[in-house]
Amino acid sequence: xxxxxxLRLRINSVKSTxxxxxxxxxxxxxxxxxxxxxxxxxxxxxxRMARMLGxxxxxxxxxxxxxxxxxxxxxxxxxxxxVVTAERGLCGAFNTNVARFARNRARELEAAGKTxxxxxxxxxGAAFLKRELASRIIGEVxxxxxxxxxxxxxxxxxxxxxxxLDDGDFDVCELVYNRFANVISQVPTAQRLIPAPLPEMxxxxxxxxxxxxxxxxxxxxxxxxLLPQNLAIQVYRSLLESAAGEQGSRMNxxxxxxxxAGEMIxxxxxxxxxxxxxxxxxxxxxxxxxxxxx
Amino acid sequence: MATFQLELVSPEKLLLSRQVEMVVIPAAxxxxxxxxxxxxxxxxxxxxxIRVTEGGQITESLFVAGGFAEVTAERVTVLADEATxxxxxxxxxxxxxxxxxEAEYNAAGMATPEKRDAAMERLLSxxxxxxxxxxx
Numbered sequence: 001x002x003x004x005x006x007l008r009l010r011i012n013s014v015k016s017t018x019x020x021x022x023x024x025x026x027x028x029x030x031x032x033x034x035x036x037x038x039x040x041x042x043x044x045x046x047x048r049m050a051r052m053l054g055x056x057x058x059x060x061x062x063x064x065x066x067x068x069x070x071x072x073x074x075x076x077x078x079x080x081x082x083v084v085t086a087e088r089g090l091c092g093a094f095n096t097n098v099a100r101f102a103r104n105r106a107r108e109l110e111a112a113g114k115t116x117x118x119x120x121x122x123x124x125g126a127a128f129l130k131r132e133l134a135s136r137i138i139g140e141v142x143x144x145x146x147x148x149x150x151x152x153x154x155x156x157x158x159x160x161x162x163x164x165l166d167d168g169d170f171d172v173c174e175l176v177y178n179r180f181a182n183v184i185s186q187v188p189t190a191q192r193l194i195p196a197p198l199p200e201m202x203x204x205x206x207x208x209x210x211x212x213x214x215x216x217x218x219x220x221x222x223x224x225x226l227l228p229q230n231l232a233i234q235v236y237r238s239l240l241e242s243a244a245g246e247q248g249s250r251m252n253x254x255x256x257x258x259x260x261a262g263e264m265i266x267x268x269x270x271x272x273x274x275x276x277x278x279x280x281x282x283x284x285x286x287x288x289x290x291x292x293x294x
Numbered sequence: 295m296a297t298f299q300l301e302l303v304s305p306e307k308l309l310l311s312r313q314v315e316m317v318v319i320p321a322a323x324x325x326x327x328x329x330x331x332x333x334x335x336x337x338x339x340x341x342x343x344i345r346v347t348e349g350g351q352i353t354e355s356l357f358v359a360g361g362f363a364e365v366t367a368e369r370v371t372v373l374a375d376e377a378t379x380x381x382x383x384x385x386x387x388x389x390x391x392x393x394x395x396e397a398e399y400n401a402a403g404m405a406t407p408e409k410r411d412a413a414m415e416r417l418l419s420x421x422x423x424x425x426x427x428x429x430x
Binding site: 038041042044045048049051052055056150151154212213214215216217221222225226229232233236 | 304
């Protein structure tokens with residue numbers, strides 16, 4: 001049995017761990033609220049964008065010189081997976097989940113005879129992917145040290161993607177990120193970016209009154225400007241969702257850690273008290289038997 | 295006077311959503327005044343000022359650096375890349391960004407025509423910003 005002193009030290013160290021995890025949980029909760037409101041604030045833009053894109057896309061699809069961003073390169077050989085993960089750890093299985101999902105998706109595509117390239121966004125995912133699929137990584141983006149993610153950051157990633165598309169580096173682009181279902185559950189999701197999937201309602205409405213829009217300048221020109229913007233907003237949305245999910249996941253992980261620490265303290269304290277009692281009893285026996293011997 | 299719903303959205307938030315009488319938007323091919331019941335249109339925007347009229351007076355003036363607008367009979371949605379109230383524009387800031395855009399344009403000079411056009415557009419919208427900053 002451990003000595004009393006060792007137990008005391010142990011209890012104290014677990015107590016301070018609990019303090020830290022508790023504080024981290026509070027911080028994550030506050031950040032989660034902020035991340036959620038940021039994600040909500042971004043929603044109107046992407047909704048309106050989808051509506052406009054639907055009207056435009058329906059008007060242009062089918063024409064031979066439709067932009068590459070909308071219809072892809074025509075081939076389906078090389079896939080680019082953009083994997084969005086967090087910048088920091090200590091958030092449960094958040095990063096592992098999305099990275100593993102990306103790895104499985106990559107394996108699946110490769111099994112089907114496609115070439116896979118990876119663009120990793122976020123420091124944590126990069127570490128995992130480098131271990132598993134190092135040869136497929138063609139780029140890394142990290143926002144480490146940034147307090148909040150702005151639209152400009154997402155636009156930067158989108159520009160990287162469009163440049164690669166123009167250089168003919170890939171045919172299909174998919175975005176892999178943790179979709180924020182609710183605070184306790186984040187679902188790794190793959191979303192197609194290029195060729196851009198048109199919102200379904202738009203395809204239905206193509207023959208309806210929406211087709212009556214006038215365009216200034218011509219459809220193709222607006223579309224050429226709208227598509228990169230749409231790409232950026234999709235990336236932005238996924239970054240925000242991932243950020244919110246990260247905080248949610250961290251909050252959970254820290255909550256569990258705090259609870260575990262509490263349990264551990266309880267056990268250690270019991271152990272400590274028992275040892276103390278045993279020591280006292282032993283000393284009493286020694287004194288009594290010593291007195292009897294005299 | 296009849297009104298319509300005006301929505302001004304930037305990627306980061308919903309900036310404005312209310313009933314107005316008229317709005318002037320800087321469409322790519324010239325400024326465009328929109329009154330209720332306008333024919334449905336989708337337009338690209340260039341850098342310039344959005345002016346909102348309510349009760350016969352201009353109540354809001356904002357600079358947008360570019361974007362898109364969707365016009366229907368009862369609604370106008372402006373997707374702005376960036377929107378700042380005119381009163382908050384600063385001349386120094388505008389001039390700095392003009393210089394930046396100029397440098398970018400010069401750098402893009404040798405590159406592909408699309409890149410040069412994009413840089414040109416940005417430069418023009420920054421110049422518009424500088425002019426507006428000076429006027430206000």
